[in-house]
Amino acid sequence: MGFEEMWAALLPVGRDEATGGYHRFAWTPHELACRAWFLDEARRRDLVVEHDANGNMFAWWLPADGSRGDGVLTGSHLDSVPGGGAFDGPLGIVSAFAAIDRLRERGAAPARPIGVAAFAEEEGARFGVACLGSRLLTGAIDPARARALTDGDGHTFAEVLHNAGLDPDAIGPDEDLLGRIGCFVELHVEQGRALWSDGRGAPVGVASAIVPHGRWRFDFRGEGDHAGTTALPDRRDPMLPFAGMVLAAREAAERNGAVATVGKVRVVPGGVNAIASSVTAWLDARGPEDEAVRRTVAEVDEAARVAARPHRVSVDLAEESYTEIVDFNLALRDRIAATLGGPPVLPTGAGHDAGVLSARVPTAMLFVRNPTGVSHAPAESAEPADCLAGVDALTAVLDDLARG
Known part of the structure; x- marks a missing residue:
């Protein structure tokens, strides 16, 4: 299944027909449907699925020797803000699966594991804390505080996890999992119009930093x-x-x-x-x-x-x-920029799981340009050709990094 087919399958889930906005809050039926889609795509590719205690999901393409360390992780999130756009989060996950398909079509044999991540409650739309899944994974939030968070209906995070079949007492840092991630590269729709304003006509850019x-x-x-x-x-x-x-x-x-x-x-x-x-x-x-x-x-x-x-x-x-301000790993950023032939490098005012993970593993981000500049709203957009250019860029980056 190619990028276009995967995108079409996700597009209707959680969409308000009247406004065009999306309502995919963590562990609600629409977001659970997106999670089921993720697992189906992983299994279709015979990827090794892994769940951590915090509700994050991972799908790994392991090298021939079955080694699991020093992995190259990509992906993003599936949840949305209230009335959000289609691209924020899912674009990075659909592109990740599509990039793996392209590598396999080329007969690539990665020396390092390549993983696709779907992080939980990135937007914080349900429990109020953004990037909750990655914050728990890295130890950036106290598990006791997280368990006590409540949604608008008074349900605690602990209660919701329990109802989803997870153990609320087990949430928190996962040192084994973090130790197996060699780097993380997140592809995301640009939230703004800097790439359109750059003057070079580049459909893909590389992040330099996330502002406080x-x-x-x-x-x-x-x-x-x-x-x-x-x-x-x-x-x-x-x-x-x-x-x-x-x-x-x-x-x-x-x-x-x-x-x-x-x-x-x-x-x-x-x-x-x-x-x-x-x-x-x-x-x-x-x-x-x-x-x-x-x-x-x-x-x-x-x-x-x-x-x-x-x-x-x-x-x-x-x-x-x-x-606080996140300066992405300079060596990783420069390597990616060189692989892509010198794309624009720009900061962003939007928070991401990559920013949280940067405290524990080398991270970087790719942005696909957005003609409207709008995000967190139905007018959020990316041209089909630019989305495919993003898949091309991510494929090249994963191919380079997975060689060692």
Whole structure:
């Protein structure tokens, strides 16, 4: 089955026919269908399937001697953000299987294992922590904290794992698995239009770094009351300081050369004719350096507290995840760039499993250009010819790296 057939098989899964957006949250029926697709593709190729305790899946093409060490791993993730695009994550996995097919068609005999990974809960759309599967694998998050994470319906991560047939008490770092990964190369759709703006017309680029980024939760607590019978001076309305916090995020980001977004909010009780008793809002902040991001968040926090005082509303701030700047392995990056004949090298503001894994193994990324520049939305796109160019590039990289 070629790239086009595999892509067509995945395309309808979790797609909202009205908006074109995807809803593939971790361990929900749509994402489970994607997992089943992954296992079918692995078995169709007689790859050795491996599951770790954290919900990550791996499919290995072993060398003739059956050795399992120093593997060349590629792949990405299958889950999505709410209403996301088709390419973010799945493009890297479909391309990985297609690259293995091309190597086999050429009669390649790799000296190192080649693996395809599907990492769990990369987007953090269900449990709030991005790259949860790779963070657990590498020890970047405490397993006890992960088990206690809850989704929007109040189900804990531990409960969901148990229902999926996994042991929640077994999650955490897997030193044996990490020790068998020699390097990781993730192919991903570009989230932005830098390749289109580069001027060279290159369909594929190589990542240099991932900028610092994180998520913070603001909890505003006031007092619920009747919208029609409560005088304005008597209200403790958390929506007002929340609104101030949203405006402050934009202003702080502009001052510090960063970006800040409030894209998720939860209002309790959520009635049209009721004053809210509490508001929970999530801030996403990213910037060129750690100081710019930290300063942005601190300024938003201070502005929220100032806005809350006149309304007698309390404010609590919690950091849910943070990743410092990731500079991808220079030797691996340069080797890949040389293999591909000098493609554009560019940084990205988007987080990826490759960034998390970089703390433990050499990692690199390839980007396939996106004509719209849009991501995390239905307009996310990549031309068929560029997708195939991405498969060509990944095939060449795997062929080079798997030789030793």
